[in-house]
Amino acid sequence: MNLRSTDQKNGESRRRNVSPEEFSSRMTRGEMIAVLAYLPLHVWLIPTILQTIPAAQGLSVATLNLIAYIFAVCYMLAVAWRFLRRDFDPLCDHMSFCITEVLISYGMMLAFNLILNGVFSLLQTGENPNNMMVFDLANFEYGKIAAAAMFLGPIVEELMFRAGIFSLLRERSRGLAYAVSMLLFALYHIWSYALQDPVYWLYLVQYLPVSWLLCRCYERCNSIWGSIFLHMVINGVTMSTWQAMATM
Numbered sequence: 001m002n003l004r005s006t007d008q009k010n011g012e013s014r015r016r017n018v019s020p021e022e023f024s025s026r027m028t029r030g031e032m033i034a035v036l037a038y039l040p041l042h043v044w045l046i047p048t049i050l051q052t053i054p055a056a057q058g059l060s061v062a063t064l065n066l067i068a069y070i071f072a073v074c075y076m077l078a079v080a081w082r083f084l085r086r087d088f089d090p091l092c093d094h095m096s097f098c099i100t101e102v103l104i105s106y107g108m109m110l111a112f113n114l115i116l117n118g119v120f121s122l123l124q125t126g127e128n129p130n131n132m133m134v135f136d137l138a139n140f141e142y143g144k145i146a147a148a149a150m151f152l153g154p155i156v157e158e159l160m161f162r163a164g165i166f167s168l169l170r171e172r173s174r175g176l177a178y179a180v181s182m183l184l185f186a187l188y189h190i191w192s193y194a195l196q197d198p199v200y201w202l203y204l205v206q207y208l209p210v211s212w213l214l215c216r217c218y219e220r221c222n223s224i225w226g227s228i229f230l231h232m233v234i235n236g237v238t239m240s241t242w243q244a245m246a247t248m
Helices: 006-014 029-052 061-093 095-123 129-170 174-194 198-221 224-246
Strands: none
Touching (some): 029 061, 095 198, 095 224, 129 224
């Protein structure tokens, strides 16, 4: 005779690994509209305003970047706090599975980067312009750049590109959700440089594998926190490694 209660059975069921077919992370309609509406503001309007208002004159690029991300995080917390709280439960229900997914995804990213870096070395196209800018700024104001890259950026970008774009499109087509989210995430990092030099469009390719892995981690963990933590790990290890090498 099975004496376990229904609550115990349900608890065990919630702790099982979540497959893509069971993906249930969803924003409400209002949350989705508010998050996606911020994308053009974050990409163009907010930076433009910060560069033109008198109060910002004389501030460094790193400071302006940090201000933009602090504002973005405050906005996201205001409009998507309930979603973030709801999605924290699936993370806690299968914590070990999500940690494993983050680690596996990071290892896969290293393998992809090794291959792509080798290809770009053969093509002799130079360095990734976004990475060069980040590291150049970090030379002078590491703390501000690290805060934006390691903590603030992942929250903002994962809410926009994964919880927003990917989740919305996945309801219609899983393949389309991956393709559009991956492409827009790559464009987000490269478009401003590519408009100055068309050669930089090639670097879109470098962001596609990591974007795929972030989508995959979000989907498999069934929680936006999975991709947020993966994003934090990727940027955190990158910044920490760069700092260690720069001080040698």
